Amino acid sequence: MDFRFEKIFNDPSASVFQVVFFPDRIYHDQYLNATRSERYRYNVQEVRTKAEITVLKGEVYKDSVLYTNFLRVEYRSARLVEAMRVKGRLGGSAVRARIRLWLDPEQRDLTQAQFLNEDDPIIRLYYCPWVDAYQVELWNTLEPGEGDHHDIEVLTQMGRNGAITKIPKLSAKMADMKLIREVDLEFLEDDVTETSGYFLPDSEVARDNFYFRNLQVPNTSNPSSDSNTIQKGTYTLNFRRGFFIPDVKKIPPVRYRNAMMLPGNPDAGEDNILEMRWLLQDEFSSSMVFFHEVAVPPGVVEGTHQHIGSEELYFVYEGEGIAYMGAADHPDLPDTHPVEDRHVFGLDPKQVRPLDVKAGSVIFTKSGGVHGIRNTHATQTLRFVAFLYQSA
Structure with a gap:
Protein backbone atom coordinates (compact mmCIF):
# COMPACT_ATOMS: atom_id res chain seq x y z
CA MET A 1 0.00 0.00 0.00
CA ASP A 2 1.12 3.56 -0.64
CA PHE A 3 2.10 4.94 2.79
CA ARG A 4 0.64 8.34 1.86
CA PHE A 5 -2.80 6.81 2.50
CA GLU A 6 -1.95 6.86 6.21
CA LYS A 7 -1.54 10.65 6.15
CA ILE A 8 -4.88 11.34 4.44
CA PHE A 9 -6.96 8.70 6.26
CA ASN A 10 -8.26 11.17 8.86
CA ASP A 11 -8.35 14.19 6.57
CA PRO A 12 -11.91 15.65 6.59
CA SER A 13 -12.18 15.33 2.83
CA ALA A 14 -11.38 11.62 3.05
CA SER A 15 -13.40 10.83 6.16
CA VAL A 16 -16.64 12.14 4.66
CA PHE A 17 -16.63 9.54 1.90
CA GLN A 18 -14.12 7.06 3.35
CA VAL A 19 -12.08 7.20 0.16
CA VAL A 20 -9.13 5.33 1.66
CA PHE A 21 -9.45 1.71 0.61
CA PHE A 22 -10.35 -0.32 3.68
CA PRO A 23 -8.71 -3.65 2.68
CA ASP A 24 -5.40 -1.95 1.89
CA ARG A 25 -5.28 -0.43 5.36
CA ILE A 26 -6.22 -3.70 7.07
CA TYR A 27 -3.79 -5.89 5.17
CA HIS A 28 -0.87 -3.53 5.64
CA ASP A 29 -0.75 -4.58 9.32
CA GLN A 30 -2.46 -7.96 9.19
CA ASN A 209 -18.48 -23.70 -6.91
CA PHE A 210 -20.80 -20.67 -6.75
CA TYR A 211 -23.69 -23.15 -6.76
CA PHE A 212 -26.34 -22.26 -9.33
CA ARG A 213 -25.08 -18.89 -10.50
CA ASN A 214 -25.09 -18.14 -14.21
CA LEU A 215 -24.25 -15.41 -16.67
CA GLN A 216 -26.74 -13.86 -19.07
CA VAL A 217 -25.19 -13.43 -22.51
CA PRO A 218 -26.95 -12.22 -25.70
CA ASN A 219 -26.06 -15.23 -27.86
CA THR A 220 -29.43 -15.06 -29.65
CA SER A 221 -32.34 -12.62 -29.91
CA ASN A 222 -34.86 -15.42 -29.35
CA PRO A 223 -36.73 -14.54 -26.15
CA SER A 224 -36.07 -16.76 -23.12
CA SER A 225 -33.63 -18.95 -25.06
CA ASP A 226 -31.54 -21.38 -23.01
CA SER A 227 -28.51 -20.42 -25.10
CA ASN A 228 -28.45 -17.02 -23.41
CA THR A 229 -27.97 -18.58 -19.96
CA ILE A 230 -24.37 -19.68 -19.33
CA GLN A 231 -23.72 -21.81 -16.26
CA LYS A 232 -21.12 -20.35 -13.90
CA GLY A 233 -19.34 -23.01 -11.87
CA THR A 234 -16.55 -20.85 -10.41
CA TYR A 235 -15.99 -17.79 -8.30
CA THR A 236 -14.22 -15.16 -10.37
CA LEU A 237 -12.30 -12.36 -8.67
CA ASN A 238 -11.50 -9.57 -11.08
CA PHE A 239 -8.39 -7.38 -10.69
CA ARG A 240 -9.33 -4.80 -13.28
CA ARG A 241 -9.50 -1.38 -11.66
CA GLY A 242 -12.11 0.27 -13.85
CA PHE A 243 -14.94 -0.34 -16.31
CA PHE A 244 -16.34 2.16 -18.79
CA ILE A 245 -19.52 1.72 -20.83
CA PRO A 246 -19.80 4.65 -23.28
CA ASP A 247 -23.37 3.89 -24.39
CA VAL A 248 -25.55 1.34 -22.63
CA LYS A 249 -28.02 1.20 -25.51
CA LYS A 250 -25.34 -0.19 -27.82
CA ILE A 251 -25.05 -3.33 -25.68
CA PRO A 252 -27.19 -6.11 -27.23
CA PRO A 253 -30.02 -7.01 -24.85
CA VAL A 254 -31.17 -10.42 -23.71
CA ARG A 255 -34.90 -10.80 -24.38
CA TYR A 256 -37.32 -12.58 -22.03
CA ARG A 257 -40.90 -13.69 -22.66
CA ASN A 258 -43.16 -13.63 -19.59
CA ALA A 259 -40.31 -12.88 -17.22
CA MET A 260 -41.11 -14.27 -13.76
CA MET A 261 -44.42 -15.76 -14.90
CA LEU A 262 -45.75 -19.30 -15.11
CA PRO A 263 -48.64 -20.63 -17.24
CA GLY A 264 -51.97 -19.55 -15.78
CA ASN A 265 -50.85 -16.02 -14.98
CA PRO A 266 -53.34 -13.72 -16.76
CA ASP A 267 -50.53 -11.29 -17.65
CA ALA A 268 -48.66 -13.93 -19.64
CA GLY A 269 -48.75 -13.71 -23.42
CA GLU A 270 -46.65 -14.37 -26.50
CA ASP A 271 -46.07 -10.65 -26.96
CA ASN A 272 -45.16 -9.99 -23.30
CA ILE A 273 -41.42 -9.56 -24.00
CA LEU A 274 -39.00 -7.32 -22.14
CA GLU A 275 -35.29 -6.72 -22.61
CA MET A 276 -32.39 -6.67 -20.17
CA ARG A 277 -28.94 -5.30 -20.87
CA TRP A 278 -26.58 -7.06 -18.49
CA LEU A 279 -24.03 -4.33 -17.83
CA LEU A 280 -21.98 -5.87 -14.99
CA GLN A 281 -22.29 -9.37 -13.54
CA ASP A 282 -19.18 -11.35 -12.66
CA GLU A 283 -17.11 -8.20 -12.37
CA PHE A 284 -18.46 -7.36 -8.93
CA SER A 285 -16.83 -8.20 -5.63
CA SER A 286 -18.47 -8.95 -2.31
CA SER A 287 -22.24 -9.51 -2.31
CA MET A 288 -23.14 -7.64 -5.50
CA VAL A 289 -24.65 -10.04 -8.05
CA PHE A 290 -25.51 -7.85 -11.05
CA PHE A 291 -26.29 -4.39 -12.38
CA HIS A 292 -28.48 -4.27 -15.46
CA GLU A 293 -30.86 -2.09 -17.44
CA VAL A 294 -34.42 -3.30 -18.03
CA ALA A 295 -36.59 -2.04 -20.89
CA VAL A 296 -40.34 -2.71 -20.50
CA PRO A 297 -42.31 -1.86 -23.68
CA PRO A 298 -45.82 -0.39 -23.51
CA GLY A 299 -48.31 -2.83 -21.99
CA VAL A 300 -45.61 -5.33 -20.97
CA VAL A 301 -45.31 -6.70 -17.42
CA GLU A 302 -42.39 -8.04 -15.41
CA GLY A 303 -44.08 -10.71 -13.29
CA THR A 304 -44.43 -10.27 -9.55
CA HIS A 305 -41.88 -12.35 -7.64
CA GLN A 306 -40.51 -12.80 -4.14
CA HIS A 307 -36.86 -12.47 -3.14
CA ILE A 308 -35.35 -14.92 -0.66
CA GLY A 309 -31.77 -14.33 0.46
CA SER A 310 -31.28 -11.37 -1.85
CA GLU A 311 -32.12 -7.67 -2.10
CA GLU A 312 -32.88 -5.71 -5.26
CA LEU A 313 -33.11 -2.01 -6.01
CA TYR A 314 -34.92 -0.56 -9.04
CA PHE A 315 -34.28 3.02 -10.14
CA VAL A 316 -36.73 4.13 -12.82
CA TYR A 317 -35.18 6.72 -15.11
CA GLU A 318 -37.56 6.82 -18.10
CA GLY A 319 -41.27 6.24 -18.66
CA GLU A 320 -44.08 5.54 -16.23
CA GLY A 321 -46.07 2.61 -14.94
CA ILE A 322 -47.20 0.68 -11.90
CA ALA A 323 -44.91 -1.17 -9.53
CA TYR A 324 -46.27 -3.89 -7.27
CA MET A 325 -44.97 -4.23 -3.73
CA GLY A 326 -46.06 -6.66 -1.04
CA ALA A 327 -48.94 -5.02 0.81
CA ALA A 328 -47.24 -5.54 4.19
CA ASP A 329 -43.66 -4.90 3.04
CA HIS A 330 -43.71 -1.14 3.67
CA PRO A 331 -45.81 0.31 6.51
CA ASP A 332 -46.37 3.69 4.84
CA LEU A 333 -47.23 2.84 1.24
CA PRO A 334 -49.55 5.32 -0.49
CA ASP A 335 -53.14 4.10 -0.93
CA THR A 336 -53.85 5.67 -4.32
CA HIS A 337 -54.67 2.15 -5.55
CA PRO A 338 -56.54 -0.56 -3.63
CA VAL A 339 -54.71 -3.67 -2.47
CA GLU A 340 -55.04 -6.55 -4.94
CA ASP A 341 -54.09 -10.21 -5.27
CA ARG A 342 -51.42 -11.01 -7.85
CA HIS A 343 -49.79 -14.19 -9.05
CA VAL A 344 -46.32 -14.54 -7.50
CA PHE A 345 -43.80 -16.55 -9.50
CA GLY A 346 -43.84 -20.16 -8.29
CA LEU A 347 -45.97 -19.36 -5.22
CA ASP A 348 -49.56 -18.73 -4.19
CA PRO A 349 -51.16 -15.37 -5.03
CA LYS A 350 -50.23 -12.64 -2.55
CA GLN A 351 -51.66 -9.27 -1.66
CA VAL A 352 -49.76 -6.36 -3.17
CA ARG A 353 -50.08 -2.59 -3.25
CA PRO A 354 -49.92 -1.05 -6.78
CA LEU A 355 -47.69 2.05 -6.81
CA ASP A 356 -47.46 4.74 -9.47
CA VAL A 357 -43.87 5.09 -10.69
CA LYS A 358 -42.14 7.49 -13.06
CA ALA A 359 -38.64 8.72 -13.84
CA GLY A 360 -36.95 9.19 -10.47
CA SER A 361 -38.90 6.50 -8.59
CA VAL A 362 -37.02 3.92 -6.49
CA ILE A 363 -38.23 0.47 -5.41
CA PHE A 364 -36.05 -1.35 -2.88
CA THR A 365 -36.98 -4.94 -1.98
CA LYS A 366 -35.38 -6.76 0.94
CA SER A 367 -35.24 -10.54 1.40
CA GLY A 368 -38.78 -11.86 1.73
CA GLY A 369 -40.23 -8.88 -0.12
CA VAL A 370 -42.42 -9.00 -3.22
CA HIS A 371 -42.18 -6.77 -6.28
CA GLY A 372 -42.96 -6.53 -10.00
CA ILE A 373 -43.59 -3.74 -12.53
CA ARG A 374 -45.97 -2.90 -15.42
CA ASN A 375 -45.65 -0.30 -18.17
CA THR A 376 -48.98 1.51 -18.43
CA HIS A 377 -47.95 4.09 -21.05
CA ALA A 378 -49.46 3.77 -24.52
CA THR A 379 -46.27 4.51 -26.49
CA GLN A 380 -43.25 5.09 -24.24
CA THR A 381 -40.88 2.37 -23.00
CA LEU A 382 -40.37 2.18 -19.25
CA ARG A 383 -36.70 1.83 -18.36
CA PHE A 384 -35.05 1.17 -15.04
CA VAL A 385 -31.70 -0.02 -13.75
CA ALA A 386 -31.56 -2.83 -11.20
CA PHE A 387 -28.94 -3.71 -8.59
CA LEU A 388 -29.18 -7.14 -6.95
CA TYR A 389 -27.28 -8.10 -3.81
CA GLN A 390 -26.96 -11.29 -1.80
CA SER A 391 -28.35 -10.47 1.63
CA ALA A 392 -27.34 -13.71 3.36
Whole structure:
Protein backbone atom coordinates (compact mmCIF):
# COMPACT_ATOMS: atom_id res chain seq x y z
CA MET A 1 0.00 0.00 0.00
CA ASP A 2 1.12 3.56 -0.64
CA PHE A 3 2.10 4.94 2.79
CA ARG A 4 0.64 8.34 1.86
CA PHE A 5 -2.80 6.81 2.50
CA GLU A 6 -1.95 6.86 6.21
CA LYS A 7 -1.54 10.65 6.15
CA ILE A 8 -4.88 11.34 4.44
CA PHE A 9 -6.96 8.70 6.26
CA ASN A 10 -8.26 11.17 8.86
CA ASP A 11 -8.35 14.19 6.57
CA PRO A 12 -11.91 15.65 6.59
CA SER A 13 -12.18 15.33 2.83
CA ALA A 14 -11.38 11.62 3.05
CA SER A 15 -13.40 10.83 6.16
CA VAL A 16 -16.64 12.14 4.66
CA PHE A 17 -16.63 9.54 1.90
CA GLN A 18 -14.12 7.06 3.35
CA VAL A 19 -12.08 7.20 0.16
CA VAL A 20 -9.13 5.33 1.66
CA PHE A 21 -9.45 1.71 0.61
CA PHE A 22 -10.35 -0.32 3.68
CA PRO A 23 -8.71 -3.65 2.68
CA ASP A 24 -5.40 -1.95 1.89
CA ARG A 25 -5.28 -0.43 5.36
CA ILE A 26 -6.22 -3.70 7.07
CA TYR A 27 -3.79 -5.89 5.17
CA HIS A 28 -0.87 -3.53 5.64
CA ASP A 29 -0.75 -4.58 9.32
CA GLN A 30 -2.46 -7.96 9.19
CA TYR A 31 -0.73 -11.26 9.80
CA LEU A 32 0.63 -12.93 6.65
CA ASN A 33 2.52 -16.21 6.69
CA ALA A 34 6.14 -15.06 6.34
CA THR A 35 5.77 -12.17 8.79
CA ARG A 36 6.68 -14.63 11.53
CA SER A 37 10.22 -13.61 10.62
CA GLU A 38 11.38 -10.01 10.48
CA ARG A 39 13.42 -10.83 7.37
CA TYR A 40 10.29 -10.95 5.19
CA ARG A 41 8.00 -8.11 4.19
CA TYR A 42 5.03 -7.99 1.83
CA ASN A 43 4.03 -5.41 -0.73
CA VAL A 44 0.30 -6.09 -1.18
CA GLN A 45 -0.53 -4.56 -4.54
CA GLU A 46 -4.19 -5.54 -4.87
CA VAL A 47 -6.95 -7.05 -2.71
CA ARG A 48 -10.18 -8.51 -4.08
CA THR A 49 -13.10 -10.15 -2.31
CA LYS A 50 -16.19 -12.07 -3.38
CA ALA A 51 -18.64 -13.71 -0.99
CA GLU A 52 -16.40 -15.46 1.59
CA ILE A 53 -13.20 -15.24 -0.47
CA THR A 54 -10.29 -12.82 -0.32
CA VAL A 55 -7.40 -12.88 -2.81
CA LEU A 56 -4.29 -10.73 -2.42
CA LYS A 57 -1.51 -10.38 -4.94
CA GLY A 58 1.83 -8.66 -4.70
CA GLU A 59 5.50 -9.11 -3.84
CA VAL A 60 7.55 -10.64 -1.03
CA TYR A 61 10.79 -8.95 0.02
CA LYS A 62 13.51 -10.86 1.87
CA ASP A 63 16.21 -8.85 3.63
CA SER A 64 14.81 -5.72 1.92
CA VAL A 65 15.38 -7.20 -1.56
CA LEU A 66 12.59 -8.29 -3.90
CA TYR A 67 12.40 -12.07 -3.56
CA THR A 68 9.27 -13.33 -5.34
CA ASN A 69 5.70 -12.64 -6.41
CA PHE A 70 2.88 -14.08 -4.35
CA LEU A 71 -0.85 -14.79 -4.51
CA ARG A 72 -2.72 -15.39 -1.25
CA VAL A 73 -6.17 -17.05 -1.09
CA GLU A 74 -8.37 -16.88 2.01
CA TYR A 75 -11.72 -18.66 2.35
CA ARG A 76 -14.20 -18.49 5.22
CA SER A 77 -16.03 -21.67 4.19
CA ALA A 78 -19.62 -21.23 5.45
CA ARG A 79 -21.04 -22.36 2.09
CA LEU A 80 -18.78 -25.38 1.90
CA VAL A 81 -19.64 -26.28 5.50
CA GLU A 82 -23.33 -26.30 4.57
CA ALA A 83 -22.63 -28.61 1.64
CA MET A 84 -20.62 -30.92 3.93
CA ARG A 85 -23.39 -31.03 6.53
CA VAL A 86 -25.78 -32.34 3.89
CA LYS A 87 -23.37 -35.27 3.56
CA GLY A 88 -23.15 -35.72 7.34
CA ARG A 89 -19.63 -34.34 7.76
CA LEU A 90 -18.08 -31.33 9.48
CA GLY A 91 -15.20 -29.11 8.46
CA GLY A 92 -11.62 -29.95 9.41
CA SER A 93 -8.27 -28.22 9.47
CA ALA A 94 -7.94 -28.02 5.66
CA VAL A 95 -9.96 -27.54 2.49
CA ARG A 96 -8.90 -27.62 -1.14
CA ALA A 97 -9.45 -25.37 -4.14
CA ARG A 98 -9.07 -25.55 -7.88
CA ILE A 99 -7.56 -22.42 -9.33
CA ARG A 100 -7.14 -20.82 -12.75
CA LEU A 101 -5.44 -17.53 -13.60
CA TRP A 102 -6.39 -15.29 -16.52
CA LEU A 103 -3.95 -12.77 -17.93
CA ASP A 104 -4.50 -9.68 -20.03
CA PRO A 105 -5.53 -9.96 -22.84
CA GLU A 106 -6.91 -13.54 -22.60
CA GLN A 107 -10.59 -13.79 -23.43
CA ARG A 108 -13.19 -16.19 -22.08
CA ASP A 109 -15.53 -17.99 -24.43
CA LEU A 110 -18.84 -16.85 -22.97
CA THR A 111 -20.79 -19.18 -25.23
CA GLN A 112 -19.58 -22.08 -23.06
CA ALA A 113 -20.29 -22.99 -19.44
CA GLN A 114 -17.67 -21.63 -17.04
CA PHE A 115 -16.23 -24.53 -15.02
CA LEU A 116 -12.82 -25.60 -13.81
CA ASN A 117 -11.55 -29.07 -14.70
CA GLU A 118 -8.84 -31.62 -13.99
CA ASP A 119 -6.29 -29.59 -15.95
CA ASP A 120 -6.51 -26.85 -13.33
CA PRO A 121 -4.23 -27.36 -10.30
CA ILE A 122 -5.57 -28.05 -6.82
CA ILE A 123 -4.22 -26.16 -3.83
CA ARG A 124 -4.71 -26.98 -0.15
CA LEU A 125 -5.73 -24.27 2.32
CA TYR A 126 -5.19 -24.56 6.08
CA TYR A 127 -7.24 -22.97 8.84
CA CYS A 128 -5.46 -19.97 10.37
CA PRO A 129 -6.89 -18.44 13.57
CA TRP A 130 -5.11 -15.15 12.89
CA VAL A 131 -7.47 -14.45 9.99
CA ASP A 132 -10.25 -16.87 11.01
CA ALA A 133 -10.15 -18.47 7.56
CA TYR A 134 -8.53 -21.18 5.50
CA GLN A 135 -5.55 -19.74 3.66
CA VAL A 136 -2.59 -20.51 1.43
CA GLU A 137 0.10 -18.41 -0.20
CA LEU A 138 1.38 -19.26 -3.66
CA TRP A 139 4.95 -18.03 -4.12
CA ASN A 140 6.65 -18.11 -7.48
CA THR A 141 9.82 -19.56 -5.95
CA LEU A 142 10.75 -21.23 -2.67
CA GLU A 143 14.47 -21.48 -3.39
CA PRO A 144 16.48 -19.43 -0.86
CA GLY A 145 19.18 -18.46 -3.32
CA GLU A 146 22.84 -19.47 -3.48
CA GLY A 147 24.51 -19.12 -0.11
CA ASP A 148 21.27 -18.01 1.55
CA HIS A 149 18.67 -19.74 3.69
CA HIS A 150 15.08 -19.32 4.87
CA ASP A 151 14.34 -18.67 8.51
CA ILE A 152 13.01 -21.77 10.23
CA GLU A 153 9.71 -20.04 11.12
CA VAL A 154 9.03 -19.65 7.40
CA LEU A 155 10.76 -22.79 6.14
CA THR A 156 8.47 -25.03 8.22
CA GLN A 157 5.46 -23.63 6.34
CA MET A 158 6.91 -24.35 2.90
CA GLY A 159 6.33 -27.39 0.75
CA ARG A 160 4.10 -29.18 -1.72
CA ASN A 161 1.13 -29.07 0.65
CA GLY A 162 2.38 -26.25 2.84
CA ALA A 163 0.75 -22.96 3.78
CA ILE A 164 3.44 -21.43 1.54
CA THR A 165 3.77 -23.38 -1.68
CA LYS A 166 4.71 -23.17 -5.33
CA ILE A 167 2.54 -24.39 -8.22
CA PRO A 168 4.85 -24.94 -11.21
CA LYS A 169 1.88 -24.91 -13.58
CA LEU A 170 1.14 -21.29 -12.55
CA SER A 171 4.72 -20.00 -12.56
CA ALA A 172 4.61 -18.47 -16.02
CA LYS A 173 1.42 -16.56 -15.25
CA MET A 174 2.73 -15.37 -11.88
CA ALA A 175 5.90 -13.94 -13.43
CA ASP A 176 4.22 -10.53 -13.83
CA MET A 177 1.48 -9.99 -11.25
CA LYS A 178 0.24 -6.85 -12.99
CA LEU A 179 -0.96 -8.99 -15.89
CA ILE A 180 -3.19 -11.22 -13.72
CA ARG A 181 -6.68 -9.95 -14.54
CA GLU A 182 -8.90 -12.65 -13.02
CA VAL A 183 -8.67 -15.58 -10.63
CA ASP A 184 -11.17 -18.47 -10.87
CA LEU A 185 -11.72 -20.59 -7.76
CA GLU A 186 -13.76 -23.64 -6.81
CA PHE A 187 -13.58 -24.93 -3.23
CA LEU A 188 -13.67 -28.61 -2.28
CA GLU A 189 -13.84 -30.60 0.90
CA ASP A 190 -10.53 -32.24 1.81
CA ASP A 191 -10.40 -35.69 0.22
CA VAL A 192 -9.30 -37.41 3.44
CA THR A 193 -11.68 -37.24 6.40
CA GLU A 194 -9.92 -35.93 9.47
CA THR A 195 -11.52 -38.22 12.06
CA SER A 196 -11.31 -41.58 10.30
CA GLY A 197 -8.71 -41.04 7.58
CA TYR A 198 -11.24 -42.31 5.03
CA PHE A 199 -10.40 -41.33 1.44
CA LEU A 200 -13.32 -39.63 -0.30
CA PRO A 201 -13.80 -40.39 -3.97
CA ASP A 202 -14.34 -37.34 -6.15
CA SER A 203 -18.06 -38.11 -6.55
CA GLU A 204 -18.59 -37.80 -2.76
CA VAL A 205 -16.59 -34.63 -2.13
CA ALA A 206 -18.66 -31.58 -1.15
CA ARG A 207 -18.08 -28.51 -3.33
CA ASP A 208 -18.64 -24.79 -3.29
CA ASN A 209 -18.48 -23.70 -6.91
CA PHE A 210 -20.80 -20.67 -6.75
CA TYR A 211 -23.69 -23.15 -6.76
CA PHE A 212 -26.34 -22.26 -9.33
CA ARG A 213 -25.08 -18.89 -10.50
CA ASN A 214 -25.09 -18.14 -14.21
CA LEU A 215 -24.25 -15.41 -16.67
CA GLN A 216 -26.74 -13.86 -19.07
CA VAL A 217 -25.19 -13.43 -22.51
CA PRO A 218 -26.95 -12.22 -25.70
CA ASN A 219 -26.06 -15.23 -27.86
CA THR A 220 -29.43 -15.06 -29.65
CA SER A 221 -32.34 -12.62 -29.91
CA ASN A 222 -34.86 -15.42 -29.35
CA PRO A 223 -36.73 -14.54 -26.15
CA SER A 224 -36.07 -16.76 -23.12
CA SER A 225 -33.63 -18.95 -25.06
CA ASP A 226 -31.54 -21.38 -23.01
CA SER A 227 -28.51 -20.42 -25.10
CA ASN A 228 -28.45 -17.02 -23.41
CA THR A 229 -27.97 -18.58 -19.96
CA ILE A 230 -24.37 -19.68 -19.33
CA GLN A 231 -23.72 -21.81 -16.26
CA LYS A 232 -21.12 -20.35 -13.90
CA GLY A 233 -19.34 -23.01 -11.87
CA THR A 234 -16.55 -20.85 -10.41
CA TYR A 235 -15.99 -17.79 -8.30
CA THR A 236 -14.22 -15.16 -10.37
CA LEU A 237 -12.30 -12.36 -8.67
CA ASN A 238 -11.50 -9.57 -11.08
CA PHE A 239 -8.39 -7.38 -10.69
CA ARG A 240 -9.33 -4.80 -13.28
CA ARG A 241 -9.50 -1.38 -11.66
CA GLY A 242 -12.11 0.27 -13.85
CA PHE A 243 -14.94 -0.34 -16.31
CA PHE A 244 -16.34 2.16 -18.79
CA ILE A 245 -19.52 1.72 -20.83
CA PRO A 246 -19.80 4.65 -23.28
CA ASP A 247 -23.37 3.89 -24.39
CA VAL A 248 -25.55 1.34 -22.63
CA LYS A 249 -28.02 1.20 -25.51
CA LYS A 250 -25.34 -0.19 -27.82
CA ILE A 251 -25.05 -3.33 -25.68
CA PRO A 252 -27.19 -6.11 -27.23
CA PRO A 253 -30.02 -7.01 -24.85
CA VAL A 254 -31.17 -10.42 -23.71
CA ARG A 255 -34.90 -10.80 -24.38
CA TYR A 256 -37.32 -12.58 -22.03
CA ARG A 257 -40.90 -13.69 -22.66
CA ASN A 258 -43.16 -13.63 -19.59
CA ALA A 259 -40.31 -12.88 -17.22
CA MET A 260 -41.11 -14.27 -13.76
CA MET A 261 -44.42 -15.76 -14.90
CA LEU A 262 -45.75 -19.30 -15.11
CA PRO A 263 -48.64 -20.63 -17.24
CA GLY A 264 -51.97 -19.55 -15.78
CA ASN A 265 -50.85 -16.02 -14.98
CA PRO A 266 -53.34 -13.72 -16.76
CA ASP A 267 -50.53 -11.29 -17.65
CA ALA A 268 -48.66 -13.93 -19.64
CA GLY A 269 -48.75 -13.71 -23.42
CA GLU A 270 -46.65 -14.37 -26.50
CA ASP A 271 -46.07 -10.65 -26.96
CA ASN A 272 -45.16 -9.99 -23.30
CA ILE A 273 -41.42 -9.56 -24.00
CA LEU A 274 -39.00 -7.32 -22.14
CA GLU A 275 -35.29 -6.72 -22.61
CA MET A 276 -32.39 -6.67 -20.17
CA ARG A 277 -28.94 -5.30 -20.87
CA TRP A 278 -26.58 -7.06 -18.49
CA LEU A 279 -24.03 -4.33 -17.83
CA LEU A 280 -21.98 -5.87 -14.99
CA GLN A 281 -22.29 -9.37 -13.54
CA ASP A 282 -19.18 -11.35 -12.66
CA GLU A 283 -17.11 -8.20 -12.37
CA PHE A 284 -18.46 -7.36 -8.93
CA SER A 285 -16.83 -8.20 -5.63
CA SER A 286 -18.47 -8.95 -2.31
CA SER A 287 -22.24 -9.51 -2.31
CA MET A 288 -23.14 -7.64 -5.50
CA VAL A 289 -24.65 -10.04 -8.05
CA PHE A 290 -25.51 -7.85 -11.05
CA PHE A 291 -26.29 -4.39 -12.38
CA HIS A 292 -28.48 -4.27 -15.46
CA GLU A 293 -30.86 -2.09 -17.44
CA VAL A 294 -34.42 -3.30 -18.03
CA ALA A 295 -36.59 -2.04 -20.89
CA VAL A 296 -40.34 -2.71 -20.50
CA PRO A 297 -42.31 -1.86 -23.68
CA PRO A 298 -45.82 -0.39 -23.51
CA GLY A 299 -48.31 -2.83 -21.99
CA VAL A 300 -45.61 -5.33 -20.97
CA VAL A 301 -45.31 -6.70 -17.42
CA GLU A 302 -42.39 -8.04 -15.41
CA GLY A 303 -44.08 -10.71 -13.29
CA THR A 304 -44.43 -10.27 -9.55
CA HIS A 305 -41.88 -12.35 -7.64
CA GLN A 306 -40.51 -12.80 -4.14
CA HIS A 307 -36.86 -12.47 -3.14
CA ILE A 308 -35.35 -14.92 -0.66
CA GLY A 309 -31.77 -14.33 0.46
CA SER A 310 -31.28 -11.37 -1.85
CA GLU A 311 -32.12 -7.67 -2.10
CA GLU A 312 -32.88 -5.71 -5.26
CA LEU A 313 -33.11 -2.01 -6.01
CA TYR A 314 -34.92 -0.56 -9.04
CA PHE A 315 -34.28 3.02 -10.14
CA VAL A 316 -36.73 4.13 -12.82
CA TYR A 317 -35.18 6.72 -15.11
CA GLU A 318 -37.56 6.82 -18.10
CA GLY A 319 -41.27 6.24 -18.66
CA GLU A 320 -44.08 5.54 -16.23
CA GLY A 321 -46.07 2.61 -14.94
CA ILE A 322 -47.20 0.68 -11.90
CA ALA A 323 -44.91 -1.17 -9.53
CA TYR A 324 -46.27 -3.89 -7.27
CA MET A 325 -44.97 -4.23 -3.73
CA GLY A 326 -46.06 -6.66 -1.04
CA ALA A 327 -48.94 -5.02 0.81
CA ALA A 328 -47.24 -5.54 4.19
CA ASP A 329 -43.66 -4.90 3.04
CA HIS A 330 -43.71 -1.14 3.67
CA PRO A 331 -45.81 0.31 6.51
CA ASP A 332 -46.37 3.69 4.84
CA LEU A 333 -47.23 2.84 1.24
CA PRO A 334 -49.55 5.32 -0.49
CA ASP A 335 -53.14 4.10 -0.93
CA THR A 336 -53.85 5.67 -4.32
CA HIS A 337 -54.67 2.15 -5.55
CA PRO A 338 -56.54 -0.56 -3.63
CA VAL A 339 -54.71 -3.67 -2.47
CA GLU A 340 -55.04 -6.55 -4.94
CA ASP A 341 -54.09 -10.21 -5.27
CA ARG A 342 -51.42 -11.01 -7.85
CA HIS A 343 -49.79 -14.19 -9.05
CA VAL A 344 -46.32 -14.54 -7.50
CA PHE A 345 -43.80 -16.55 -9.50
CA GLY A 346 -43.84 -20.16 -8.29
CA LEU A 347 -45.97 -19.36 -5.22
CA ASP A 348 -49.56 -18.73 -4.19
CA PRO A 349 -51.16 -15.37 -5.03
CA LYS A 350 -50.23 -12.64 -2.55
CA GLN A 351 -51.66 -9.27 -1.66
CA VAL A 352 -49.76 -6.36 -3.17
CA ARG A 353 -50.08 -2.59 -3.25
CA PRO A 354 -49.92 -1.05 -6.78
CA LEU A 355 -47.69 2.05 -6.81
CA ASP A 356 -47.46 4.74 -9.47
CA VAL A 357 -43.87 5.09 -10.69
CA LYS A 358 -42.14 7.49 -13.06
CA ALA A 359 -38.64 8.72 -13.84
CA GLY A 360 -36.95 9.19 -10.47
CA SER A 361 -38.90 6.50 -8.59
CA VAL A 362 -37.02 3.92 -6.49
CA ILE A 363 -38.23 0.47 -5.41
CA PHE A 364 -36.05 -1.35 -2.88
CA THR A 365 -36.98 -4.94 -1.98
CA LYS A 366 -35.38 -6.76 0.94
CA SER A 367 -35.24 -10.54 1.40
CA GLY A 368 -38.78 -11.86 1.73
CA GLY A 369 -40.23 -8.88 -0.12
CA VAL A 370 -42.42 -9.00 -3.22
CA HIS A 371 -42.18 -6.77 -6.28
CA GLY A 372 -42.96 -6.53 -10.00
CA ILE A 373 -43.59 -3.74 -12.53
CA ARG A 374 -45.97 -2.90 -15.42
CA ASN A 375 -45.65 -0.30 -18.17
CA THR A 376 -48.98 1.51 -18.43
CA HIS A 377 -47.95 4.09 -21.05
CA ALA A 378 -49.46 3.77 -24.52
CA THR A 379 -46.27 4.51 -26.49
CA GLN A 380 -43.25 5.09 -24.24
CA THR A 381 -40.88 2.37 -23.00
CA LEU A 382 -40.37 2.18 -19.25
CA ARG A 383 -36.70 1.83 -18.36
CA PHE A 384 -35.05 1.17 -15.04
CA VAL A 385 -31.70 -0.02 -13.75
CA ALA A 386 -31.56 -2.83 -11.20
CA PHE A 387 -28.94 -3.71 -8.59
CA LEU A 388 -29.18 -7.14 -6.95
CA TYR A 389 -27.28 -8.10 -3.81
CA GLN A 390 -26.96 -11.29 -1.80
CA SER A 391 -28.35 -10.47 1.63
CA ALA A 392 -27.34 -13.71 3.36
